[in-house]
Amino acid sequence: MAVRAYPWVAATLAVAMVGLALLALGRGEYGRWPLTAFVLVVAVNQLVGMIREFAAGEYGLDILAILAIVSTAAVGDYWASLIVVLMITGGEALEDFASHRANRTLTSLLERAPSRAHRVAASGVAQIVAASDVAVGDELVVLPGEIVPVDGTVLSNNGSIDEASLTGEPMPVSVGAGDQIMSGAVNGAAALRLRATRVAAESQYQRIVDLVREAQASKAPMVRLANKVAVPFTAVALVIAGVAWVVSGDPARIAQVLVVATPCPLLIAAPVAFLAGMSRAARVQVVVKGGGVLEILARLRTAAFDKTGTLTHGHPQVVAVHPQDDGPHCADELLALAAGAEQFSGHVMAGPIVAAAQGRGLAVRASSGVVEQAGHGVAAQVSGRAVRVGRRAFAGAADGEAGASSLHLPAGRLAVHVGIDGKYAGWIELADEVRAEAAGVIAELRGGGVEHVMMLTGDGAATARVIADAVGIDDIRAGLLPADKVDAVRGESRRPVMMVGDGINDAPVLAAADVGVAMGAAGATAASDSADAVIMVDSLAGVARLVTIARQTVRVAKQSIGIGIGLSVVLMLVAGAGAIPAVVGAALQELVDLTSILWALRALRAPRASR
Numbered sequence: 001m002a003v004r005a006y007p008w009v010a011a012t013l014a015v016a017m018v019g020l021a022l023l024a025l026g027r028g029e030y031g032r033w034p035l036t037a038f039v040l041v042v043a044v045n046q047l048v049g050m051i052r053e054f055a056a057g058e059y060g061l062d063i064l065a066i067l068a069i070v071s072t073a074a075v076g077d078y079w080a081s082l083i084v085v086l087m088i089t090g091g092e093a094l095e096d097f098a099s100h101r102a103n104r105t106l107t108s109l110l111e112r113a114p115s116r117a118h119r120v121a122a123s124g125v126a127q128i129v130a131a132s133d134v135a136v137g138d139e140l141v142v143l144p145g146e147i148v149p150v151d152g153t154v155l156s157n158n159g160s161i162d163e164a165s166l167t168g169e170p171m172p173v174s175v176g177a178g179d180q181i182m183s184g185a186v187n188g189a190a191a192l193r194l195r196a197t198r199v200a201a202e203s204q205y206q207r208i209v210d211l212v213r214e215a216q217a218s219k220a221p222m223v224r225l226a227n228k229v230a231v232p233f234t235a236v237a238l239v240i241a242g243v244a245w246v247v248s249g250d251p252a253r254i255a256q257v258l259v260v261a262t263p264c265p266l267l268i269a270a271p272v273a274f275l276a277g278m279s280r281a282a283r284v285q286v287v288v289k290g291g292g293v294l295e296i297l298a299r300l301r302t303a304a305f306d307k308t309g310t311l312t313h314g315h316p317q318v319v320a321v322h323p324q325d326d327g328p329h330c331a332d333e334l335l336a337l338a339a340g341a342e343q344f345s346g347h348v349m350a351g352p353i354v355a356a357a358q359g360r361g362l363a364v365r366a367s368s369g370v371v372e373q374a375g376h377g378v379a380a381q382v383s384g385r386a387v388r389v390g391r392r393a394f395a396g397a398a399d400g401e402a403g404a405s406s407l408h409l410p411a412g413r414l415a416v417h418v419g420i421d422g423k424y425a426g427w428i429e430l431a432d433e434v435r436a437e438a439a440g441v442i443a444e445l446r447g448g449g450v451e452h453v454m455m456l457t458g459d460g461a462a463t464a465r466v467i468a469d470a471v472g473i474d475d476i477r478a479g480l481l482p483a484d485k486v487d488a489v490r491g492e493s494r495r496p497v498m499m500v501g502d503g504i505n506d507a508p509v510l511a512a513a514d515v516g517v518a519m520g521a522a523g524a525t526a527a528s529d530s531a532d533a534v535i536m537v538d539s540l541a542g543v544a545r546l547v548t549i550a551r552q553t554v555r556v557a558k559q560s561i562g563i564g565i566g567l568s569v570v571l572m573l574v575a576g577a578g579a580i581p582a583v584v585g586a587a588l589q590e591l592v593d594l595t596s597i598l599w600a601l602r603a604l605r606a607p608r609a610s611r
Contacts, residue, residue, distance in 0.1 A: 008042070008089035016082055035078040042085045043069040063234050067258055074255050113205055114149035114183055118142070120193075131200040138196045142187045151203040152194035154179045158376070160188030160347075163458075172347070189347065189372055204481070233565055237261035237572060244576030253576060260571040260585040260592075269560040269596035276603035277553030285536040286546050293532040296515050297550035301494040303442075303450050303543075304509075306485075306501035307457035307467055310519055310540065311438045314502065316349060316414065316430040318356035323426040332362055334426050338389045338418045340365040340382035345372055349416050352430055353389075377417075388419040392427075395419035410466060437541045438471040444544040446472075448551070452494050456485045458505065485509035500543055506530075517543060556603040564596035 184205035274291030339357035377390015396419035499513035510516030518531035
């Protein structure tokens with residue numbers, strides 16, 4: 001399969017093996033002509049491709065590659081020609097692989113899209129139909145744990161949905177008759193009835209898919225660093241070669257100049273630096289999907305962050321336990337009993353409560369007679385005690401009961417109330433906590449030259465403000481849907497823009513940004529596939545490390561190109577004066593190449609000052 005997909009790579013390797021076999025047999029002279037003929041065929045193929053690119057208004061390193069192949073073949077250094085050919089054909093294969101890899105985003109999103117619905121027939125019986133067959137006005141039933149297939153209006157009196165995949169908000173949302181819900185949300189523990197207000201193709205989830213497709217199609221192609229100097233370097237080489245020929249009257253001077261003008265500092269040194277930078281990023285658990293990503297990040301001016309799951313951990317945690325004033329139950333007993341009742345519940349708050357009890361070393365006691373009322377809470381018998389966990393009224397709190405009637409929680413906090421043996425016992429406070437490293441990452445980005453930092457979130461303004469103040473962000477855009485986030489990034493004038501996010505809801509904006517960075521440790525596949533870089537550990541610190549690595553990588557790449565080109569220009573001038581024969585020039589050029597490559601490998605190491 002790979003051989004058929006990349007025939008030039010396979011052919012180059014096959015020719016190289018033939019040449020090496022002849023060398024091993026002491027018949028290296030027989031390999032000269034077939035290897036030379038092959039590299040010239042490749043040069044002609046590159047020339048055809050270059051002409052087509054010029055016709056399309058594009059330019060790059062093709063002319064330099066052709067000159068490198070022809071000049072080295074002309075002086076008999078056909079092995080050097082073959083190495084250049086291998087780099088060219090292998091580079092094309094890697095670019096093709098990157099393009100195919102990008103298409104996985106749409107595949108992932110389409111696989112996650114709701115494919116079926118339970119439509120209520122005239123007889124009152126729910127029938128399974130394709131989501132695309134749902135019409136506006138149809139009554140649907142969404143079973144517990146199912147994805148809402150289309151946008152609609154809730155008909156049920158009480159229900160709960162998880163909109164984390166759409167807005168990024170981890171807290172469950174209570175819904176009732178008349179509320180509007182969007183496709184892509186996940187239903188809670190009770191069946192939910194709704195009336196379709198949009199067909200599947202026009203609903204929110206499909207909009208996300210369309211936005212990713214549009215954003216990826218409109219993203220400008222990345223310009224390789226070497227392309228910026230390809231044309232002037234080629235022009236200088238041709239001018240020096242032409243002047244040397246005219247002044248000396250010897251056409252051999254052209255070959256002598258061109259053989260030391262091979263573009264290895266451009267063809268090899270810069271890519272080696274970027275590969276080294278990508279390898280260094282991988283060592284800190286950040287996967288970068290191409291050297292062009294590092295090039296853009298090195299010029300970063302604006303950084304945008306999602307809130308939930310990015311600046312925060314993305315899942316609620318117990319931050320405090322508040323027994324009822326003058327009540328008989330201490331905090332540990334209250335938490336242990338609540339965990340016993342919640343241990344088999346699928347509610348989003350159940351897991352954190354059980355985890356908090358276990359984290360304190362408390363025994364999660366056996367429960368029986370568990371009854372879960374959607375939108376209200378869980379009732380169970382725990383070690384002979386009647387325990388109710390959920391809403392304040394469900395837990396048995398009286399309207400005027402101290403500590404229960406008027407909780408003034410900070411934005412982003414949530415109270416889960418507990419009743420024991422028919423009496424209100426207290427409440428458990430949960431919050432989606434800010435990542436400990438978030439403020440430091442923002443400060444480091446600002447210190448490194450990022451001019452503007454903003455938060456793009458689907459959450460409410462009050463909660464967003466609390467998180468933004470904690471991490472040092474002034475520009476807050478709250479209450480945004482995926483399309484709004486895309487508009488915010490596209491409308492930013494201080495470019496390049498980096499977007500950091502997680503989850504399906506961030507896939508469109510990650511694709512629309514100049515560089516999208518996904519929190520991929522537990523994020524949605526769609527977000528990771530849309531992103532240009534993926535942080536594989538659950539820490540935001542990788543963002544600052546990635547930007548630092550990008551800046552050093554580009555700096556080293558520029559230095560390696562400068563060293564290679566500078567030495568090549570000096571050698572061209574000397575060769576133009578007739579002081580360097582072609583064979584000696586080829587050997588000297590190899591030293592220039594080696595110097596440039598070794599310098600480029602410095603991108604693998606962190607600067608001494610930052611260690």
